[in-house]
Amino acid sequence: MGQCPIAIRALKRFAVDHAIKSGIYAPKGPVVMPAADAQKVAIIGSGPAGLMAGWHLARRGYDVTVFEALDVPGGAIAACIPEYRLPRDLLAADIENIKRVGVKIVTGTRIGTDISFEQLRRDYRAVFIAIGAHKSRKLCIEGEHADGILDSMAFLKDVNLGRPVDVGRRVGIIGGGNSAVDAARVAVRLRQCAHASIIYRRTRVEMPAFEEEIEAAIEEGIELLQLVAPVKVIAPGGKLTGAQCLRMKLGKPDSSGRRRPVPIEGSEFAIDLDTLIVAISEDPDLFFLGQRHGIELSRWGTPTVSPETLATNVEGVFAGGDVVTGPNTVIDAMASGRLAAEMIDQYLQGETPSPEYELVRPSMYVPPVELTEEEIETAARPVMPCLPARQRINSFAEVDLTLTEEAAIGEARRCLRCDLETEHAKQQLERIHLEEGSNGG
Secondary structure: OOOOOOOHHHHHHHHHHHHHHOOOOOOOOOOOOOOOOOOEEEEEOOOHHHHHHHHHHHHOOOEEEEEOOOOOOOOHHHHOOOOOOOOHHHHHHHHHHHHHOOOEEEOOOOEOOOEOHHHHHHHOOEEEEOOOOOEEOOOOOEOOOOEOEEEHHHHHHHHHOOOOOOOOOEEEEEOOOHHHHHHHHHHOOOOOOOEEEEEOOOOHHHOOOOHHHHHHHHHOOOEEEOOEEEEEEEOHHHEOOEEEEEEEEEEEEOOOOOEEEEEOOOOOEEEEOOEEEEOOOEEOOOHHHOOOOOOOEOOOOOEOOOOOOOEOOOOOEEEOOHHHHOOOOHHHHHHHHHHHHHHHHHHHOOOOOOOOOOOOOOOOOOOOOOOOHHHHHHOOOOOOOEOOHHHHOOOOOOOEOOOOHHHHHHHHHHHHOOOOOOHHHHHHHHHHHHHHHHOOO
16 A cells, blocks of 8 residues: 555545636636836746746735746646646636736746847846746758748647647648647647557657556557657658658667667658658757847756756856756646745845745644554556547547546555555556566566
8 A cells, every 4th residue: 555656646636626616716806016126037837847937926025027938827837738728717727816916927938039138137126937848959951941840849839829720631640749749649630640559669668758648548549650750851842752761770879878879770661741840859949139138058058057056157047947957747836936936035135045844843743643444455556547549539528537526535545644554555566567567667
């Protein structure tokens, strides 16, 4: 029981859904206005890092303005994460609550075009750069500029923002990360797409995408072409008709720790395609800084910051989220936003930014839950319910459903007795280890 991981994400989802249904979470009360003499902070980007920083800074009494280049707030969580993973009404409720604590969000305003970065630094006491990483990398192969080739971020933004998209019947997606899987799962939900293939140069074991997302993609009929790499775009007259590919084998590990894909000589073959979506990772686009920004950049072209304070080498300028780390999880971006708010607060109070590390103790004592012998023996991690694959691919309805109240309470009780171990939990753990072993994990 204690060894089998708790379904904490499912429990949090149940708690939020319960709060919404009960009216606890609904935005209430008037919008809080900052004091007239409040110090002003600018945040570039309204993604998870920017919104989290804005929330915490506004609650500390600062006059916070978030600048967003898109016409809608939310950054990557609104424009890049598909609606079947994050319903827009829930996101809108979160953003409304952030506005109610006094955060001003200015959309349709691109720093570097509408307002210069230098002007922003003059008008605000501190600046937090949280633009994410939205610039897709290039394939660097012959023909990659042909008509019919899309980058994954642009494709996902177009679909999520309701822009017209025509991918044709045959879609190929190059890459093995979450943006590649997202692009594939979105493509099969478009009426015109009859078949989608993820083309990956390693095996499923090495794919950096979440395992549950890969499994869901396969359930939805998406083909996974492993150990395959494109070497040339077939585009007579400049219009994509397919991709010339090579089969690969795995060699010695590279700097990432994964085995390096090695081309197999004479293994060329062609794939017929109407659209090819490139999703081989993303970089931040720092054009908005201008020529004389003075911010030190890493060899990857990302802002160099102190890992403990997120401060750059430029006075009053901080940076966090994917713009610093590269593509990462939403929760990591949110964590960096909270840290940035704490450090900016210290900076504006005239202190030297420095995180405080202290032991956090529970605010109240919760006695151990009394479980029956039957509960101890049968307690097991619940399986998250989801829509059947046939229903999923016909709409953008949310895929993951909520635990039943009974299942949620049972899992919460199991969580509160993590010191107990059951035979059922041992069997679950053994099964997980066997599955990882069969997948090469």
